[in-house]
Amino acid sequence: MSCSCGETHAPGPGARRPAPSPGQVAITGSLSCSDANQLKTLLEYLPGHIALSRAEPGCLFFDIAQTDDPLIWQVEELYADEAALDAHKARTAASIWADKSAGITRDLHRIEG
Numbered sequence: 001m002s003c004s005c006g007e008t009h010a011p012g013p014g015a016r017r018p019a020p021s022p023g024q025v026a027i028t029g030s031l032s033c034s035d036a037n038q039l040k041t042l043l044e045y046l047p048g049h050i051a052l053s054r055a056e057p058g059c060l061f062f063d064i065a066q067t068d069d070p071l072i073w074q075v076e077e078l079y080a081d082e083a084a085l086d087a088h089k090a091r092t093a094a095s096i097w098a099d100k101s102a103g104i105t106r107d108l109h110r111i112e113g
Contacts, residue, residue: 028075029074030067032104038103039070049095059078064076
């Protein structure tokens with residue numbers, strides 16, 4: 001597995017995301033809230049985002065879970081192929097989640113299968 005940042009990333013703590021097979025694309029990383037207001041926003045809008053993402057064709061795994069630090073959330077995603085990831089990005093960009101969570105810091109890495 002190689003990430004676009006040049007590093008090799010295993011799934012985060014507690015994540016169950018399988019390693020991507022050839023042709024699949026994984027995303028790993030974190031969401032970091034800067035304060036309680038951002039955390040409140042994440043808690044309100046994240047469940048809908050997760051449900052919609054998991055229902056997408058080609059989404060093989062999708063989980064965002066709180067870490068030991070309540071302001072930091074581990075992201076683990078796996079898509080069947082580039083087209084499935086592109087569809088996810090397009091849906092997400094037009095979603096209420098994207099609008100409401102725009103200020104939350106994302107540190108995401110792509111892993112090729």
